[in-house]
Amino acid sequence: MTDPRIMIVGAGPAGIRAAETLAVAGLRPLVVDEGLRAGGQIYRRPPPGFIRPPEALYGTEADKAHALHGTFDELVQAGRVEHLAQSSVLGFSAAGAHAATPAGQRVLPYDRLIIATGATDRLAPVPGWQAPGVYSLGATQIALKAQGVALGRQIVLAGSGPLLTLVAYQLLKAGARIEAVLDTAPLTTQVAALPGLLARPVFAWRGMTMRARLGRRYQAGVSLHEIEGHATGVTAVHWADAGGKRHRSPCDMVGMGWHLRAETQLAGLAGAEFDWSEMWAQWLPRVDRHGRARDGVYLAGDGLRILGADGAEVAGRLAGAACLTDMGRTAPDTRGDLARLDQLERFAGGIARAFPWPAAMVRALPDTAVVCRCEGVTVSTLHAMVDHGGAEANRVKSLSRVGMGRCQGRYCQLAAAELIAGRSGARPCDVGRLRDQPPVRPALIGGLMQTRPTDGPDPA
Structure with missing residues (x-):
């Protein structure tokens, strides 16, 4: 029987541990990542030849970073993990994941998908x-x-x-x-x-x-x-x-x-559902304790729960184990990771309470303040569109262009929801969540038109 094709999006702590879990079980996952070298944001690696030592880059986390980098590099060198670097997954279709790669636009087929895209600034x-x-x-x-x-x-x-x-x-x-x-x-x-x-x-x-x-x-x-x-x-x-x-x-x-905002666009395009988190003041994917979002789709890392690097490693192992279990393969015991997850979530709750989202500050912005930097949308424009079309996020987006720019709402969506809610007397969760749109990253039109299927990355 042919082994299932498993794709992992993201080579940070969550993606690396998920890949390791699958490789130990005898599978060879494909890891697609935007970076030149694996590590993610927290353990981001400099270009080759960079002279600053790991201790200067990662501080007290230098040993963890070095170990994580070494684990992934060894798996790739041994041929147990396939790594497609400097590549962005832009969206999904029945044919697979549409990705921008150094060799051009490609469609990468998969049977199961683990999304470990991390978080961005809130x-x-x-x-x-x-x-x-x-x-x-x-x-x-x-x-x-x-x-x-x-x-x-x-x-x-x-x-x-x-x-x-x-x-x-x-x-x-x-x-x-x-x-x-x-x-x-x-x-x-x-x-x-x-x-x-x-x-x-x-x-x-x-x-x-x-x-x-x-x-x-x-x-x-x-x-x-x-x-x-x-x-x-x-x-x-x-x-x-x-x-x-x-x-x-x-x-x-x-x-x-x-603090951080979960990077959830790909999760939404892959069919995940979302719930409003009062604690984090943002929409987060709905999953079980192992990261299952739907049949064949798993989420891990800060794009799921904002738990930091250690939490991402735990979530990556849990997602990998869930994937193995769902395929009827022997999976590692996850009881220790689940207990660790409880501890990390208590700490994360403390972080959320210590450093809250500044809702009152956002609602008090003057009319001339810019909400959406990409499109230059001001508070007064946003309020006018709420008055004209109603307090629904996607309606306001279509009328004002808030969230339509290069960042696709990553930087302005939460503030816009706060302002819409304040103008209408609603709660941010009542405003709704902006619909996810492919491509989730800026992409060349010519490349999209020439996209062709492939079973994996080019040898180059």
Whole structure:
């Protein structure tokens, strides 16, 4: 009998552990990933010849990163896993997954699919955030890890969540100049969440240690008023501290992010259903404890549950085991991973409570503030379309073009839902979720027209 064709999308911690689980069982999965080298965002690897050691790139997680990279590389070199690098899955059809690869557009057939696409930054608009020089925290970290580059000479970081502290610490350690680290989460809210955070005391202590290294640069409970800038860049951030005192922090670069947003477009196109998470203030896929979304489709990693790198590894193993079980093959015992998942979810709940989505800040945006950076849609335009067409996300999208740009709503969907709900007196979950549209990444029209089926990646 021919072995089933199993495709894994994503070569971060979740995708690597899923591939390992399947390879140990004697299967040879195909792993499709956008990176040149496996590792994902958290364990992103620099180009060959990069001289910064792993300890400088990954800090206390260097040993984990090295082990994960080694596991995947050995599987590929032994021919037990097929790796299609620098490739993006754009959507699905009955023929398979449509992917943009270095050799052109391809259709990759599969029998079972594991989606491990991770997460992206969760962004909230601030007046002036459309100016050049405003980046997400994730983009800031990618530049530092992949190229050893700080994106500014005077840096202000703003938002909330563990990534805010981590990126600030990493930049400082690399020698960058940080003017301010502005956290919208009040200190009292963070302290109240400690019981959940103590589910992983080592990580909680590590975060507090990094926070202490930031010193007076770090400010909790701030209000962000405006990013000052012009056509060629940003010049300052205007904000108020927890006591209401106004400040102006000069800068030539701003990094922003409010924890993470699950990357779910491919999951939606593959047929997953979604539920609104009050805890995370976003739509998350509906799955069982092993990551089953529907027959033959499994989800793992931060694109499913925002649990970080360790949680992604656990979810990857669970998805791989579920895939084996559903094929009638011997699967590893998952009881230990399920127990570990419970612990990680308690910690994640503490994170969500400590660093909440700034709903009130978004709803208080002035009419002139830009909501959708891709299409230049302002708050007043969005409100006008709600008044005209009703408070449904896809209707407002069709009338205003919010979410129609290059990012396809990744950066503006949650804020737009908050504004639609505020205008109509509804809850964000009542507004609905934007429909997923292929291609989920920008793609060349010529390549799409020439797409042809293939049983796997080209030898090149």
